[in-house]
Amino acid sequence: MSITVGMILGFFAVAISFILPGIGSAIGTALVGSAGSGVVTEDPDKFGQVLLLQVLPGTQGIYGALTGFLLMMKMGVFAGNIIRLTTAEGWLAIAAAMPIAIVGLISAVIQGRVAAAGLGVVAKRPEELGKPLVFAAMVETYAVLAFLATLLLVLFGIEFGGVA
Amino acid sequence: MAIAKMKKVSLVAPVSSADGIIQVLQDVGVVEIEKTEVESEEYSLYDLSEVAPDLDKRQEELSRTLMELEFCIDFFNKFEWIKKNIVQQFAGGKVYLPNSTFDDLGSRVEEGHKIYEECRRIDEGLSKRSNEESLLLDKYDQLIKWEWLDIPVPELAGTRRTSVDLYQIPSRFYEIIMTELGESCPRAHFIPGPSSGARYIPIVAFCLSEDRDKVRQVLSARSILPELLPEVQGTPADAVRIIEDRLSEIDEEVQELTGQAKGLLDERIKIYSIYDYLSLALDRKTLASECPATRTAFLVEGWAREDSLPELNEAVRSQYDLVHIEIRDPSDDENPPVSLDNPPLATPFESVTEVYGMPKPGTIDPSFSAMPFFFLYFGMALGDAGYGIILSIVCLLLLKRIKMAGTAKKLFTMMTICGAACVLVGALTGSWFGDLFGIAPIWFSPLDDPLLMLVVSFALGLIQLYVGLGIKLYYNVKQGNLKEAIFDQGLWYPFLTGFLLLLGGSVLANPAMSKVGKWMALGGAIGLVLTQGREHKNIIRRLGSGILSLYDLTGYVSDVLSYSRLLALGLASSVIAIVVNDMAKRFLTIRFVGWIPMLVVLVIGHVFNLAINVVGSYVHSSRLQYVEFYGKFFEGGGRRFRPFTKKTKYIEILEEGEA
Numbered sequence: 001m002s003i004t005v006g007m008i009l010g011f012f013a014v015a016i017s018f019i020l021p022g023i024g025s026a027i028g029t030a031l032v033g034s035a036g037s038g039v040v041t042e043d044p045d046k047f048g049q050v051l052l053l054q055v056l057p058g059t060q061g062i063y064g065a066l067t068g069f070l071l072m073m074k075m076g077v078f079a080g081n082i083i084r085l086t087t088a089e090g091w092l093a094i095a096a097a098m099p100i101a102i103v104g105l106i107s108a109v110i111q112g113r114v115a116a117a118g119l120g121v122v123a124k125r126p127e128e129l130g131k132p133l134v135f136a137a138m139v140e141t142y143a144v145l146a147f148l149a150t151l152l153l154v155l156f157g158i159e160f161g162g163v164a
Numbered sequence: 165m166a167i168a169k170m171k172k173v174s175l176v177a178p179v180s181s182a183d184g185i186i187q188v189l190q191d192v193g194v195v196e197i198e199k200t201e202v203e204s205e206e207y208s209l210y211d212l213s214e215v216a217p218d219l220d221k222r223q224e225e226l227s228r229t230l231m232e233l234e235f236c237i238d239f240f241n242k243f244e245w246i247k248k249n250i251v252q253q254f255a256g257g258k259v260y261l262p263n264s265t266f267d268d269l270g271s272r273v274e275e276g277h278k279i280y281e282e283c284r285r286i287d288e289g290l291s292k293r294s295n296e297e298s299l300l301l302d303k304y305d306q307l308i309k310w311e312w313l314d315i316p317v318p319e320l321a322g323t324r325r326t327s328v329d330l331y332q333i334p335s336r337f338y339e340i341i342m343t344e345l346g347e348s349c350p351r352a353h354f355i356p357g358p359s360s361g362a363r364y365i366p367i368v369a370f371c372l373s374e375d376r377d378k379v380r381q382v383l384s385a386r387s388i389l390p391e392l393l394p395e396v397q398g399t400p401a402d403a404v405r406i407i408e409d410r411l412s413e414i415d416e417e418v419q420e421l422t423g424q425a426k427g428l429l430d431e432r433i434k435i436y437s438i439y440d441y442l443s444l445a446l447d448r449k450t451l452a453s454e455c456p457a458t459r460t461a462f463l464v465e466g467w468a469r470e471d472s473l474p475e476l477n478e479a480v481r482s483q484y485d486l487v488h489i490e491i492r493d494p495s496d497d498e499n500p501p502v503s504l505d506n507p508p509l510a511t512p513f514e515s516v517t518e519v520y521g522m523p524k525p526g527t528i529d530p531s532f533s534a535m536p537f538f539f540l541y542f543g544m545a546l547g548d549a550g551y552g553i554i555l556s557i558v559c560l561l562l563l564k565r566i567k568m569a570g571t572a573k574k575l576f577t578m579m580t581i582c583g584a585a586c587v588l589v590g591a592l593t594g595s596w597f598g599d600l601f602g603i604a605p606i607w608f609s610p611l612d613d614p615l616l617m618l619v620v621s622f623a624l625g626l627i628q629l630y631v632g633l634g635i636k637l638y639y640n641v642k643q644g645n646l647k648e649a650i651f652d653q654g655l656w657y658p659f660l661t662g663f664l665l666l667l668g669g670s671v672l673a674n675p676a677m678s679k680v681g682k683w684m685a686l687g688g689a690i691g692l693v694l695t696q697g698r699e700h701k702n703i704i705r706r707l708g709s710g711i712l713s714l715y716d717l718t719g720y721v722s723d724v725l726s727y728s729r730l731l732a733l734g735l736a737s738s739v740i741a742i743v744v745n746d747m748a749k750r751f752l753t754i755r756f757v758g759w760i761p762m763l764v765v766l767v768i769g770h771v772f773n774l775a776i777n778v779v780g781s782y783v784h785s786s787r788l789q790y791v792e793f794y795g796k797f798f799e800g801g802g803r804r805f806r807p808f809t810k811k812t813k814y815i816e817i818l819e820e821g822e823a
Contacts, residue, residue: 062776
């Protein structure tokens with residue numbers, strides 16, 4: 001089986017949807033985790049609350065991974081018979097992955113910062129946990145919107161025919 | 165949908181019954197005490213604690229005993245940290261104790277003191293041993309290198325004319341250094357110790373006192389300094405033996421002390437109980453010290469919910485006849501605390517508002533109106549019937565197992581209810597653990613028709629926008645601000661509805677609808693332009709800010725668009741579920757044992773998906789209330805009602821009949 005340029009581009013689309021939001025989420029969760037350790041040192045019982053803040057910037061990575069899986073499905077990776085995409089189809093896959101790849105990367109990092117700042121609330125006024133959660137969720141809105149765009153594009157905008 | 169009515173309660177009683185009445189207030193737990201400033205020229209005023217001396221006498225004593233008990237608790241934690249699981253971290257894990265047992269604790273305070281002394285003794289013993297141990301270990305480290313040396317340590321001090329020094333020579337340079345030493349101090353004598361492949365070879369340098377400096381110079385040029393041995397009797401080997409013996413002795417003693425400490429751990433609950441018992445007492449004393457009093461009577465004031473007044477009255481009157489209770493409405497310059505009051509079904513949804521912050525006294529509590537929306541949004545965001553069932557069951561179990569109060573209890577009850585929403589939405593959209601069972605949707609699957617789901621999301625957003633404006637309108641009417649109600653909210657309805665009809669007309673190609681919509685929108689817009697600048701006198705500025713107000717439309721549009729997250733979150737959880745199912749089912753190709761990895765993948769995958777998405781669904785459903793809904797009418801700034809009650813740290817006191 002020969003490899004087409006489209007397949008390479010398609011794989012690239014899968015790769016960026018895993019890589020970029022994944023990096024963002026890794027950085028974001030790391031920010032909260034490393035700052036959160038300080039809170040937990042003082043009071044080990046706050047582990048759960050810190051964890052709740054830490055998972056928030058993790059969702060972008062999941063959105064990205066989900067996009068990657070969907071693209072793989074569309075490309076027939078799971079079926080064991082990869083569609084030989086045309087070059088245009090390859091570019092289409094990349095374009096569809098773009099929203100969550102870029103917004104996911106940046107928003108996860110920034111959301112991590114917001115969530116890490118929220119740790120102060122957990123440390124001093126744990127009963128007010130809801131507020132920093134909402135602050136962090138504000139940032140996530142844009143990741144959700146970007147993911148929505150990608151999701152709709154991938155699910156309904158892409159149907160790969162491949163090279164005959 | 166309301167804020168509970170608050171009344172100001174003033175209670176006057178003889179000083180002699182102060183202790184008992186404050187106790188009753190704490191038991192009933194319905195009054196938030198407010199410190200009263202009283203000025204009077206007729207009477208000389210005191211602190212209650214001054215005139216009721218038995219109240220104050222024990223305050224210091226109490227604080228001291230509490231410190232002792234805290235010491236015990238810290239001490240116990242050093243030996244056995246009680247791990248709280250994740251749920252307890254949120255809901256608070258406490259030890260349960262029946263009411264009657266708790267009340268009997270007064271007679272057992274002395275036992276607490278005994279346990280404290282025991283803890284103290286063990287703690288001191290342990291720290292003494294650990295200090296000694298580290299000193300001995302230092303000595304041991306110094307001596308062990310010279311164990312081979314069969315000269316008693318005191319004799320290494322040298323004689324009048326000779327000196328003895330100990331050095332550690334790096335093995336790598338041993339030959340070079342020894343040659344150098346041999347050349348510069350030929351009269352000195354060096355005895356090397358066993359090298360045995362170590363990095364340093366110990367040597368003992370014997371020389372005449374006048375040669376000592378030469379030896380030192382050669383070696384210090386290579387940063388080698390003479391070693392000092394600790395002052396011990398006998399040879400280093402003897403000293404090492406003695407230290408080793410003592411160390412193992414210490415080890416045994418520590419073992420024994422630790423054993424005693426572990427034995428004391430059984431008393432932990434007792435310490436916890438006495439601690440809480442006394443901290444409640446301290447709370448009462450603190451309150452008493454803030455009450456104004458004359459020589460014979462004292463006053464305590466606070467806030468109570470109107471519906472709790474009979475209970476309060478009954479509790480106080482049943483025990484004390486000589487007491488005057490005065491109840492009145494809050495005056496205008498007073499700021500009563502806020503407590504929410506909703507029908508039972510809506511009570512759990514108060515947690516949404518409580519997390520956001522309390523509304524200002526006299527305004528609207530949005531909990532009730534947010535309930536149906538939060539319920540649906542949560543269901544749509546999680547969107548899976550299977551997950552809903554699990555969520556409900558888990559939350560129900562937690563509520564059963566752990567006694568919760570306040571916001572935590574409301575939150576978990578709300579989650580139980582929201583599980584039902586997930587079942588509802590999941591059944592409608594045919595999602596039962598994704599596509600695991602292949603159950604067909606009752607209505608439609610968002611995967612087949614995401615556009616319809618998007619329209620549903622927007623429609624819900626629109627409804628909530630209308631409701632939000634409506635609540636503000638209602639509130640303005642109730643406050644008598646008819647102008648605001650009609651101009652600021654009322655006019656938006658034709659304007660927005662007109663726009664919708666216009667949009668709908670063009671989508672459905674229905675010119676009549678478009679036409680109606682056009683005129684409605686136009687009418688609304690003209691009304692807004694004319695009225696929105698009414699605070700300005702200048703006609704041009706008035707029109708200007710009127711036109712500018714139409715710009716708020718973008719705000720409303722973006723509010724509605726924000727509801728698209730419901731589609732995204734719902735799709736995310738169902739698609740992840742489908743991916744999990746897909747991956748798991750692939751294992752079935754392995755013959756005979758394929759179902760084992762399949763089950764593992766299914767369980768792990770779905771638990772993970774559920775956990776992540778429950779957090780997301782809760783947070784985003786909340787956000788839609790806070791920003792898109794509360795923003796329309798909510799006035800914050802209320803102070804949460806915190807009644808004076810039995811506030812315990814370790815013990816959950818069970819009332820009669822609770823098990």
